[in-house]
Amino acid sequence: MPDNLSQRGNPSQTDQNYPTQQQQQQQQQQPNPETSRGLAALLLTKCNTILTEISTFQSLLSQKLRNPQLIEIRSLRSSIVSELRTVEKLSDKIEAAFAAAEQKGDAGDDVEARYIHALRSSNLPFYEAVWGIAKGSCGGLAGFGKRFYWGDGVGDGEDGKKLPNKDKRKSVLVDIVADDGEEWVKVSTISESRLLFEMAEKGWEKESEPGSDDEDEGKGRTVLRNYEIENEDDDDEVGLIKLAMDMRRAANATRVRYRRPQIRFVLPRIEEQKSSDIDDLIDTIRGYGITVECGGRYTEVLDSQTAENSLSHLLPSHFIRFTPSLNVDCTLLLAMVSDLSHYKSVHPSPEYHTAINRQIEIEREHPLLPVEIWPATVDREMLCTDEAGKRMREIVDTIGTDTEKKRTDILMGVSPFDSLDPDTLVQKFQELSDYEVPAQWRLPVKTVEARPVIDSGRKQARFPPIVDNVAEMLSDINYSVFLYGWVTGLVTISSNRTVVRQIETTVENHRNGDEDLVGPTVWVCDTPRSLIGKEKDRRE
Template identity: 35%
Template sequence: MANANGLPPVDEVVADFDAQDSQIRVLLSDLISRAKVLLIELEQFRQHLRAIRHESHVETAHFRGTITSELAMLEKLQSKPATETTGHVAKSSNLPFLETVWGMAKRSGQVAALQKRVYYNSPGKSLSQAMYHINLGIKRPSEKGSRNAAVTVDLISEQGLIWTKVSLVTKHRILMDLAKQGWDSGGSEDEAEDGLPPRIDDEDDDIPLVKNARELCSAAASYRVRTKKPEVRLILPRIRYGELKEVDAVLDQCKSAGVTLFCGEGVVETPAIENAVRVMAPNPMDAFSSTLNIDCTILLALVSEFSHARVSKEPWFHKSLERQVEIEDNENLLPSLLYPALADRRLVCTQEAAKRMREIVSTIGTPSEKARTAIMMGDDSRKTHIELVEQMQQWSAYPVPLSWQLPIHIVDQNDKNCQETLHPVALQIIKNMTSINGSVFGYGWASGNTTVTSNRVVVKQIENDLERRENLEASIFPSLWLCPTARSLVGKEKRGAKKDVQRLPDPLRREQQRRNGLDVLSSREGREVQDMRPHGYPCEDVLAAKEAASRAFEQNHNVSVHSSTLNGSHSE
C-alpha cells in the first residue's frame, strides 16, 4: 500500500531490498560452489594424466586459468554489498558456459585440449602432437593486432579428430544480430526466400555465429589427424531447430559451412569424474598387444646401471649421462614405467636388435651390465622364468617383479612371413630406414605387435611420413609406444675423456666394485672376496675421498688444458 506521497511504505522497500540481497547472495554462493567443483574435477583429471604419463599430451592450462579467474571474480562480488549491478554481473557469469564445455569433455574420449587457440596460417603454431598442418593456399581472415588468423576450439577430442565449439547464444540474440544486418521481421522485397537479407560474398558481414562456424571449418581444413580432416561440431544447447524460420536459416548457413550441429539441451547423462577420466584419457598401455616387440634402446635400458643402481655423477660423464642420473634420482625408470609397461606380456626382439645390443654391451658394458644381459636374453636355457627373475634381483637395487616375462625371445623379422602383409606405404617407409631400425619397426608393423622404443627420431619420422599421405585407414598405422626417457650404459664415456684415470681412494674404489658387481662375479668364480670394512665406511671418509678425487681430476684437467695452450702458442 502506498503512502500519502504515492510511494510504497519504507518497510516494504526494506523487505524487497532484503529479498533481493538474499537472492543475489544465494546465487553467488551457488556459482562459487559450482566453480570449485569444476576445479576439483579438473585437478582429478590432471592427477589421472600424471599417473599415466600423459600430462604433456593434454592442454588444460588455459581452461583451468579461465575457471580460476571466474571464481576470483565471483568471490570478489560476494565480498561487496549486493546491488542491482552485482546481481546483473552474477547472472551474466561465464560459469554455465564453462560447465557445458567440461560436461562435453567428460562425455568425450581421448581429450587433447580444452579451449585451445588454433593458429591456422602458420605451421610453426600448429595444434599439438597429433596434428599435421598443411598449407592449402587459402586466404585467411586476419585478426586485428595479430599476424596470424586463429580460432578458439572449446574441446578437441578423439586424438584431434573432433573439434567442438559450444555457444550459449539464444534465438533472441540471433534475431538481434540479424537486425544489425538490416533484417526486418516484417519482411521486405529485398529479403531472400528464407527470410534473411540477400547473401553477401564478404564473409565479414556474416552474423557472429555463422562467421565463427566458417572460421572453424577453414581452420580444420588446414589440419590432418592420421590423414583425416577433423570434424567440427557446433553445440547450441539454447537453440531448438524448427521454432523460427529465420533462426533455422542461420543454422542452415552454419551447416553449409561444414559444421555438424547439435541443438537443444536434451537429457544426456554425464558420467562421474572417476569413470570419465578413464575414457577422456585412456592408459596407452591398455591398448598394447599381448606380445611386445622390444627395440635396442629399451633392451639397453633394461640392463643399464642407471636403471638398476644408484649411480653418482662421474667427472668423465658427458651431459646426457649426467642428465640421466638426475632423471633417475627423481623417478626410477624400471619400477615406475617399464615394469608396468612390460607386465605379463610375452617379450620378443629381432635378431638384429639383439645382436646390436650385445655388441654395445660387450664393448662398453660394466660387468654387472653384461651379467644382466646374459640373464635377460636367456643365455642359460636351463633356467626357468622364476630363476631368471631371482638372478636379476641380485643385480638390481629395486624389486624385480615376477610379471616381467624373462627371457626375451629372439625372432626373425619376417617371422611367419609377416612382411608379406605389409601395406605398400609401410614398405616404402621401412625401405628408407637403417637395417636395424627397418628390422625392428618393420617386424612390429607387420606382426601387429606393439613396438616399445625410446627412439623418438624414428617414431616421429614414421608419423610424419604417414601424415603426408591421404585418407589412410587406421589399420595401416603401426602400434608404437614411445618411452618418454632413455637410458644409456654407464660406460659410455665423453669423447676425449682421459682413460688413464688415477686410482680411486679406497672407499670410492670399494663402492665402485660393489656397484659394478665385481664381488658377485669373483664369488661365482670361486675366489674369496675379502672386505676389510664389511660395515662400510664412515660418511665423512667417503665425502673426503670424493672431494680429493674431484680436486685431483680438476688439477689434471687444468694442467692438460694449460699444456695444450702452450703447445698451441709455440706452434704459431
C-alpha cells in the same frame, strides 16, 4: 513399547510431508541465485569446487605421467581462477553497498539491479560446462583451450601448430582435445532464443527447396540459407557456422597418427526438434562432417572423496590401441635393463656423461619403468627383431655393467636362463631391481627374423607404395624394426622420436591425396635410458 519408539519406526503422515529441522536448516543455508548475494555465493562455491577437482586431476597426472605438463589444463584453470577473483570483488562490493544502503535505511533495490546483471554475465557457466562435458563424455585428455592453425605454412604432419608470424585469424580455439588428440570438442552454451536472434540478425531465413512441387504452398522440405555466404565473408556468418567452418579448416590441416581429428559440437542449452530453423542450422554444421550433440546435462562437480577415481578416465589412453603383441625397439630394450631404470641409489656424478646425469634427475621425478614401460607392456607379448636384439647385445657387452648384462640375459631368456619359465624369469629380474616388477610382465622378449617377413610383404604388395620412400631414409636396424611392425600390423614401441617423425613426414609428403594412407603405428617413450656404463666422453 513406548510411543516415541513406535513413532520412530513408523513415521506419521506429518513427518513424511514436512522437512525435518535438519532439512530446514540445509534449505536455509543454500544460497538463493535470484539475489545478488545468493548468486555470488553460488558462483564462488562452484569456482572453488571445480578448482579443487582440477587440482585433484593435476595431482593424478603428476602421479601417473612422466611429463604431466603435456596435458594442457592450465588455461582452463587460469580462466576459472580469473572468474573467482572477479566474483570475489563483486561480492565484496555487494556487501559494502548493502551496508551503505542499510545505514541510509534503504532496502537495497538499487544494489540488486546494479550487481545481479554483472554476476549473470559471468563466464563460469561456460567453463563449468567445458569441465563437466570433459568429465562426462571424454577420455584420453590432451588439453583445454588449444589453438590450431590452417593456411600457408601449416599442413599435414605439422599438427596445426603455430609457425613464426602465423596469422592468428586463420586459427581456431578448441575447447577440449580428447582421445589423445584425435577428438576436438567445441562447447557452446548459447541459448535457443539467443541463437534464433543471431540467425535473424545475420539474414538467415527459411525457403521452400527449389523444385519442390509444394513450393507455392510452402509444404515442401525447407532449407536454411544465408544469402551473405556468396560474399565469402566469415564475419557475416552465424557464430556456430563460422566455428564449424574454422574447425573443419584446422582439422584438414592437422593429422594425429596419420588421421584427421574428429570434431564434436556440444550444445547443452539447445534441443532438437523444437525449432525447424535451428534444426536446419544443426544439419548445416553436420554437413561439415561434425558430430553435434544437443541438450542433456553435463556432469555435476564431484566431492573430493570421489573425484580422483571419477577422473582417472581422463588420463591419456595410448595403451588401449596397443596390439596384444608389441614390437620393441632396441632403445627400449636398453632402457629395460639399464641400472638407471632399476636402482634408486644412483646419483649424479662428474664421472658420468652429462646425458646420464640428466637421466638420473628425470628418473628421480618419474621412474621410467613403473610410470611408462611396465604400464605399456604388462600382460602383452614382447617381440624384437633379430637386428634390434643383436644391436642391443652388442651395446650391453661393450659398455654394460655386470647387473645390466645379467638383466639382458634374463630379459632375452638366454643361457643360463633359457630353460626357466616366465614366472621364474620375473623373480630373477626382481632380484636386480628396486621396483616391484609386475608378475604379469611376460618374459622373455622373443626374437623374430624380420627380413623374410618384410621381403615377403613387399613382394605381395602388403605395403603401400610409400614404403620405398620410407625405406630409403632408414638405417638397417630401423628398417627391420619399423617395417616389421608396419607389415605385421603390430604396435612398435620406441624412444627414437627423431626417426618416427621422419617417417611421419615422409608419409605426409607423399600422400598424394590418399586420405586413408597410414604408416607404421608407433608409441614413443619420450625419455630413453642409457646404460650407466657409458663413458663420459662418448658422443650421444
